[in-house]
Amino acid sequence: MKTKHLLITAGVSYFLFLITLTPAANIIPLLNNKTTGVVMSGISGSLWAGAVEKVSLKKQTIQSLKWSFNPFSLLSANLSTDVEASVQGQSITTQIDYALFSKTTALKNLHSSINANELKDILKLPLGDFSGIINININNATLTAGKLPLIDGLINWNNATLILSDKISFGKISLTLNNTDNGDLIGKLNNTQGELSIIGDIKVLTNKKYTIDIKLTPRTNASSELKSILSLIAPRKVKSSHIIHRTGYLHDLGIRL
Secondary structure, rough: OHHHHHHHHHHHHHHHHHHOOEEHHHHHHHHOOOOEEEEEEEEEOOEEEEEEEEOOOOOOOOEEEEEEEEHHHHHHOOOEEEEEEEEEEEEEEEEEEEEEOOOOOEEEEEEEEEHHHHHHHHHHOOOOOEEEEEEEEEEEEEEEEEOOOOEEEEEEEEEEEEOOOOEEEEEEEEEEEEOOOOEEEEEEEEOOOEEEEEEEEEOOOOOOEEEEEEEEEEEEOOOHHHHHHHHOOOOOOEOOOEEEEEEEHHHHOOOOO
């Protein structure tokens, strides 16, 4: 039995060694698909530690993509890789673990900084322009098809500004993401400084029902333009605060898990 175990281990190790040496340029072009709009060019390195200079998608372009797999993670039925990418000139780094049996994807130590106006362009938001830097720091995010993601992380929007006819400052906006013991996703929203006080909760239950409760309170330095906008987006008032309350299901927002 011991000899058989050694032979299997040696065979798997040799197979992994061969895969490690496989040039990425021999395999990656097979993923190009004009129907889906995926085109990759400038391929270098090996299949398990390589880079692509440009990844063109239908609506987005990744300027560079680098990866480094841990081939020995396959011995535990996992596929683990460190990834570094550049989107709209902003870097994204993370470790991706994919469980082959449970088909669960885990993102670890995901870090990215995004220009707020570039995010607006990606999301196709119609209102004015944004400025400031959005820093994304996700410690862990577990993604399973059909289920809510399990997320532990913090998103900060520094020097958050909306530019209309004038600049409207929101200071530093923070969103903390965590899950309850039963898997509900909870977001805590708040800000410091700026013309507006923002305090709110965003909840998404395991049945995909969401609830948004946000209180917006103009500060003494709030512009008349900001006050006019608040009356439009949050007409309900409690004393000097404007209240946003929304509830529904994720599929109502076009989000399907």
